[in-house]
Amino acid sequence: MRILVANDDGIFSPGIKALAFALRELGEVRVVAPDVEQSGVGHSITFRRPLRFKHTAAAGFGEIPAYRVDGTPADCVVLGSQLLGRPDVVVSGINIGVNMGLDLTHSGTVAAALEGTSLGIPSIAFSLDASGEELRFEEAARYAVPLVRWVLEHGLPPKTLLNVNFPNRTPLGLRITRLSTHRYEDQVVARTDPEGRPYYWLAGQPTAEMEEGTDFWAVQQGYISVTPITLDYTDYAFAALLEGRLTLEGLCSG
Structure with a gap:
């Protein structure tokens, strides 16, 4: 089995x-990650x-074998799949910090798994x-x-990936969850450089509602959260x- 491991924290992330070390028991591991943090x-694709x-x-x-790319997490998956041979599974992480709820829209960790899924490769994103x-990290990697073994044996539905978040403790168990309201309340911090010119920091604090059955609830309660995510954003209803x-x-007559 070929396993492609990527992330957004960079090639030097613990x-x-x-x-990567934990997954060696399942097959041939190849690491392709950004040369600097891409959180x-x-x-995004370059x-x-x-x-x-x-x-x-x-x-x-x-x-x-480990390779560094001066691009995004999605770039890493594209290049790794093309240059090192098509993997049987794409695994992203383990990210420093959770990726839950609306975080998924800007998460580079999840994006690597999204790219693998878009290429038709079963993919999983892991965050701690x-x-x-x-x-x-080592304990999370053991779980x-x-x-990953289950995904290799059973596969995933088309256009579907797994988003997994670990508590930073020995987990009480595993829960299949849905996305929470977890998001960052954005704020703009205005400052001035030494030459008197304004510049800005985008900052924010995470917030979420503690609703049972969500990814946020599961991790806060000490469980591993496993959320199936689909690339089909269509609201059919x-x-x-x-x-x-x-x-x-x-529209025109109105």
Whole structure:
């Protein structure tokens, strides 16, 4: 089995290292990750400049082939799949910090799995709650192995990936969850540089409602959260409601 491991925290992140080493028992692991942190870039693809794809021995992966890319997480999956052979599964993470609810719209970790899914490859995104003094990547990676094994054995539906969030503790169990209201309340911090010119920081604090059955609830309660995510964003119920009610003739006559 070929396993492609990517992330958005960069090639030197301890999370991707723990995940790559743990997955060796399942097959041939290849690591392709950004050369610098790419958190928050979402599902962006680089197409207006060339990309560099370099083997690296300095990241500490030992015998696991590891490559760094001066691009986005999605770029890493595209290049890894094309240049190293099509993998049987794409695994992204383990991210430093959870990716839940509306975080998914800008998460580079989830974007790597989205790209794998769009290529028709079963894909999983892994993230770890960053609360606490010590981040338990190795323990999370041990629980990631049976999840990846299950996907390799059973596959996933078309256009569907798994978004997995670990509590930063020994989990009480696993829950199949839905997306929560988890999001960042954005704010703009205005400052001035030494020459008197304004610049801005986009900042924010995470917020979510504690609703049972959601990814946020599960992680807060100490469970591993597994949320199936589909690439089909169509709201079929609303589309059916609009059918016959929203027409070009009706809009122009109104």
